[in-house]
Amino acid sequence: MSAVTVRNLEHHYQSKKNRDRPQVDNVSFDVNSGEMFVLLGPSGCGKTTILRCIAGLIRPSSGEIAIDGKTVAGPTKFVPTYRRDIGLVFQDYAVWPHMTVFENVAFPLRHGSAKKLRRNEIRDQVMASLEMVKLEKYATRDATALSGGQQQRVALARALVREPAVLLLDEPLSNLDAALREQMRHELRQIQQRIRITTLFVTHDQSEALSMATRIGLMRDGVLEEVTTPRDLYQAPKSQHAASAAGAAVFYEGTVEAVEDDGMQRSARVGTPVGRLQARTLGPVQVGQTVTVAVRPEDIEVHPAPPTDRPNVLAAKITSVLFLGPSVDVRLEVAGHTMRSTRPAKGWTQVEDDSAYVELPVDRVHILPA
Ligand SMILES: Nc1ncnc2c1ncn2[C@@H]1O[C@H](COP(=O)(O)OP(=O)(O)OP(=O)(O)O)[C@@H](O)[C@H]1O
Numbered sequence: 001m002s003a004v005t006v007r008n009l010e011h012h013y014q015s016k017k018n019r020d021r022p023q024v025d026n027v028s029f030d031v032n033s034g035e036m037f038v039l040l041g042p043s044g045c046g047k048t049t050i051l052r053c054i055a056g057l058i059r060p061s062s063g064e065i066a067i068d069g070k071t072v073a074g075p076t077k078f079v080p081t082y083r084r085d086i087g088l089v090f091q092d093y094a095v096w097p098h099m100t101v102f103e104n105v106a107f108p109l110r111h112g113s114a115k116k117l118r119r120n121e122i123r124d125q126v127m128a129s130l131e132m133v134k135l136e137k138y139a140t141r142d143a144t145a146l147s148g149g150q151q152q153r154v155a156l157a158r159a160l161v162r163e164p165a166v167l168l169l170d171e172p173l174s175n176l177d178a179a180l181r182e183q184m185r186h187e188l189r190q191i192q193q194r195i196r197i198t199t200l201f202v203t204h205d206q207s208e209a210l211s212m213a214t215r216i217g218l219m220r221d222g223v224l225e226e227v228t229t230p231r232d233l234y235q236a237p238k239s240q241h242a243a244s245a246a247g248a249a250v251f252y253e254g255t256v257e258a259v260e261d262d263g264m265q266r267s268a269r270v271g272t273p274v275g276r277l278q279a280r281t282l283g284p285v286q287v288g289q290t291v292t293v294a295v296r297p298e299d300i301e302v303h304p305a306p307p308t309d310r311p312n313v314l315a316a317k318i319t320s321v322l323f324l325g326p327s328v329d330v331r332l333e334v335a336g337h338t339m340r341s342t343r344p345a346k347g348w349t350q351v352e353d354d355s356a357y358v359e360l361p362v363d364r365v366h367i368l369p370a
Pocket residue numbers: 013014023041042043044045046047048049050203204
């Protein structure tokens with residue numbers, strides 16, 4: 001079931017005299033009930049604008065938005081933020097100073113609720129919300145006398161206290177340092193899974209998107225390009241933009257030389273600047289077609305001697321090796337072109353200027369539209 005429905009959403013910040021492309025261009029998607037839907041895309045692509053439209057902080061130029069089946073924005077309708085069944089958390093966690101943790105979380109109940117709640121009802125709901133983010137012991141603490149991660153948890157408790165139908169999160173972890181950010185990813189995901197709250201999460205961070213999302217909506221220049229799962233975005237990207245949005249990849253342009261179909265799987269042979277590569281194809285390709293071949297660095301194997309009877313083995317020379325702790329980041333030259341491989345550091349012995357053989361396993365070579 002769809003908890004948030006966005007249809008043909010369009011937003012122009014500028015007035016009509018500035019007829020540039022809209023900042024949000026005909027975007028449609030559904031967030032299913034209970035899922036964590038992540039909007040992923042580079043800075044400026046329109047993620048926050050979409051979130052603000054759903055929150056009612058801006059009125060979209062056109063299109064329709066429904067929350068829990070009720071239209072909140074449309075040609076003749078605009079429901080203000082405080083009457084939308086949502087909880088909001090932004091990047092700047094904005095706990096209110098000079099207020100205790102308890103009062104911060106109680107605020108939406110005292111000031112936003114349609115019906116007036118009794119003192120003990122407020123107390124119970126605030127404490128339940130604080131328990132959810134494991135801050136019940138801090139209820140009487142001044143909210144600014146907390147660490148960044150704790151303050152962000154206060155903001156989360158405040159967003160959840162009214163038990164909204166939908167939680168809207170705009171880069172909620174990006175102000176936290178790296179270690180805390182990773183910890184908060186786990187906590188946020190646990191909370192979301194436990195209470196099964198429908199969540200729309202906006203981020204430009206690929207690992208955040210891959211780790212948190214049930215589904216990812218991939219954005220670019222105001223357009224929602226595709227909706228996919230983290231695994232498919234990573235392992236079976238449909239475009240060069242999708243491949244790079246999910247992580248590092250090397251790309252080579254090539255020409256399809258042959259197509260084989262054994263009834264089960266279709267594969268193609270592609271002539272590329274680094275050599276001839278065999279690849280699986282998902283979509284239809286034709287002989288003579290120009291395509292882009294993409295491979296992830298961790299899928300590129302490096303051997304000191306050439307493995308026999310295996311396809312996609314190319315002679316290479318190691319140009320640099322960086323030790324990263326668990327892995328090594330290896331740069332190689334293959335037929336005058338740069339290739340990049342990430343290998344486990346354990347057991348790695350090769351050094352700069354060594355000759356080597358790279359192997360690109362057939363089912364890890366992706367053929368994308370050029
Ligand atoms: N108030 C505004 N007035 C005019 N243009 C704006 C306004 N806010 C945003 N924009 C423009 O709209 C586009 C989309 O902005 P938006 O904030 O939605 O991007 P974003 O994807 O959230 O980026 P980021 O990852 O940097 O937060 C950008 O080109 C931005 O410059």
